[in-house]
Amino acid sequence: MKLHQLTFALAAGLFVAGSALAHEGDGHAAPATTTGHVHADGHEHGHGDTDAIGVAGQPDKVTRTVNVDMTDAMRFNPSSVRVRQGETIRFVVKNSGQVKHEFVLGTEAALKEHYELMKKFPEMEHADPNQITVAPGQSGxxxxxxxxxxxxxxxxxxxxxxxxGMKGAVKVAAGKPAKSAQASGGHADRKH
Structure with missing residues (x-):
């Protein structure tokens, strides 16, 4: 039994070390925390690629809410969202399908890299602030x-x-965000 535990610990250590090396020199900042993908065995694989896409928003600074529906037709609705630079958006993500779906913000390169990792480790759960895994019929x-x-x-x-084809884009226009009706709870974005 001890040999099995040692083998597992070594394999997990090598995976984490290999993941860190894979990100070395790719222009991504080191993550501020050790959050990231959580495997079924409990170990995490963090990603620091959020610098290129923004920062975790503060709930009290939300300028508006965008409702996103995820379907088993492998589509997001809406699949395109427009925001202004500096805006803090609350994405309310609903899984209206019968299988688990995710909403992950990132650069195209980072998403492709994470997707390849997910194909190898499909049990991984996301724990970074720019992503959420949603069970069928649930919201996040x-x-x-x-x-x-x-x-x-x-x-x-x-x-x-x-x-x-389950992908979409947020188009971020340069400039300051318009004043919002935050006191009224914000508003849902319409498909552009």
């Missing part, structure tokens, strides 16, 4: 501040879902 939230103009992609990284 991601609060995110978009600090840079440009495009931020989002996708479902469950094996097979990304390849089936």
């Amino acid at each position: 939230e991601v609060v995110w501040q978009f600090t840079k103009a440009g495009q931020v992609d989002f996708a479902c990284l469950q094996p097979g879902h990304y390849d089936a």
